[in-house]
Amino acid sequence: xxxxxxxxxxxxxxxxxxxxxxxxxxxxxxxxxxxxxxxxxxxxxxxxxxxxxxxxxxxxxxxxxxxxxxxxxxxxxxxxxxxxxxxxxxxxxxxxxxxxxxxxxxxxxxxxxxxxxxxxxxxxxxx
Numbered sequence: 001x002x003x004x005x006x007x008x009x010x011x012x013x014x015x016x017x018x019x020x021x022x023x024x025x026x027x028x029x030x031x032x033x034x035x036x037x038x039x040x041x042x043x044x045x046x047x048x049x050x051x052x053x054x055x056x057x058x059x060x061x062x063x064x065x066x067x068x069x070x071x072x073x074x075x076x077x078x079x080x081x082x083x084x085x086x087x088x089x090x091x092x093x094x095x096x097x098x099x100x101x102x103x104x105x106x107x108x109x110x111x112x113x114x115x116x117x118x119x120x121x122x123x124x125x126x127x
Contacts, residue, residue, distance in 0.1 A: 032076025039069040
């Protein structure tokens with residue numbers, strides 16, 4: 001059914017694309033872009049300059065920046081907030097953060113244990 005108050009000569013008058021969700025402005029897109037650039041450049045600098053002597057610390061800092069960048073992308077580019085779509089986008093954000101933390105922690109755990117449990121080459125030659 002069409003809207004009775006819509007003009008008859010406009011076939012698209014009954015299509016409302018504004019569902020109450022937040023739409024980005026040029027300023028918000030630029031803010032998201034610059035945050036993304038900064039959140040990419042700092043970990044790159046950390047890794048390239050060996051800013052942390054302990055590789056575990058560097059990996060942890062890079063992971064924190066990765067999670068922050070995912071959140072920035074979800075807020076500034078996917079427009080997820082607690083206000084749009086009755087709060088369901090915030091639930092999606094929380095779910096994504098939980099999955100990212102599980103994935104990153106699991107990956108680090110597997111890599112650490114593979115590194116510590118690999119047989120050294122000298123020990124294999126002595127057998």
